[in-house]
Amino acid sequence: MEIYIKSKFQLAILILEIIYNTLRRMMLMLIESTKKGFKKGLITLWRLTKIIVPVYFFITFLKMTPLLGYISSWFEPAMKLLGLPGEASLALVIGNFVNLYAGIGVIASLSLSIKQITILSVMLSFSHSMLLESAVAKRTGVSLIMVVLIRLSLTIASGIILNIIL
Numbered sequence: 004m005e006i007y008i009k010s011k012f013q014l015a016i017l018i019l020e021i022i023y024n025t026l027r028r029m030m031l032m033l034i035e036s037t038k039k040g041f042k043k044g045l046i047t048l049w050r051l052t053k054i055i056v057p058v059y060f061f062i063t064f065l066k067m068t069p070l071l072g073y074i075s076s077w078f079e080p081a082m083k084l085l086g087l088p089g090e091a092s093l094a095l096v097i098g099n100f101v102n103l104y105a106g107i108g109v110i111a112s113l114s115l116s117i118k119q120i121t122i123l124s125v126m127l128s129f130s131h132s133m134l135l136e137s138a139v140a141k142r143t144g145v146s147l148i149m150v151v152l153i154r155l156s157l158t159i160a161s162g163i164i165l166n167i168i169l
Contacts, residue, residue: 051104058101058108062093066112085126085159086166087119094123095130095158103131122165130158 065071075089082089090113098106106127110120133151140150 054102054104055108055111058097058105059112062109062112065093084166085162086122086169087162088113088115091115091119091123095126098127098131099133101132102135103127106131118165118169121169122162125165126158126162129161130154 062071065074071090071093074093077089078092079089082092085091091110094106094109094113097109106123110123115123133154137147137150141147
């Protein structure tokens with residue numbers, strides 16, 4: 004396609020049209036991306052809410068019963084080594100056997116310090132969804148016992164180290 008430009012004015016108009024069309028396409032792409040991102044964000048929010056909110060209410064309910072006290076006192080000695088209260092063991096257990104988001108729901112329902120939340124978060128980053136991820140690791144041919152031992156060792160070591168340095 005050949006364009007014949009007769010004057011500087013026509014050249015300026017052509018450049019402005021190119022700039023306008025480029026900016027218009029960019030704005031349309033931005034609007035479309037924003038719509039898709041917002042929709043995906045709402046879907047993700049709903050999925051997380053379905054996990055976190057029931058766990059939060061369950062733990063809040065447990066706080067009103069003596070059951071949480073029994074669980075806490077049973078795990079208290081081991082959890083002290085990690086700088087955590089006994090009830091934080093629920094976050095570790097639920098995070099390991101259900102999924103990370105359920106563990107977050109437990110953490111949100113407990114009254115923990117920033118240090119304790121940090122320790123729990125790092126520990127859960129090493130050993131969340133243990134059953135599901137161990138099954139996936141086994142299918143890849145990795146030793147199941149080795150995967151579980153490494154993840155649990157990293158979890159405990161990170162908890163002890165963070166308790167010391169924080």
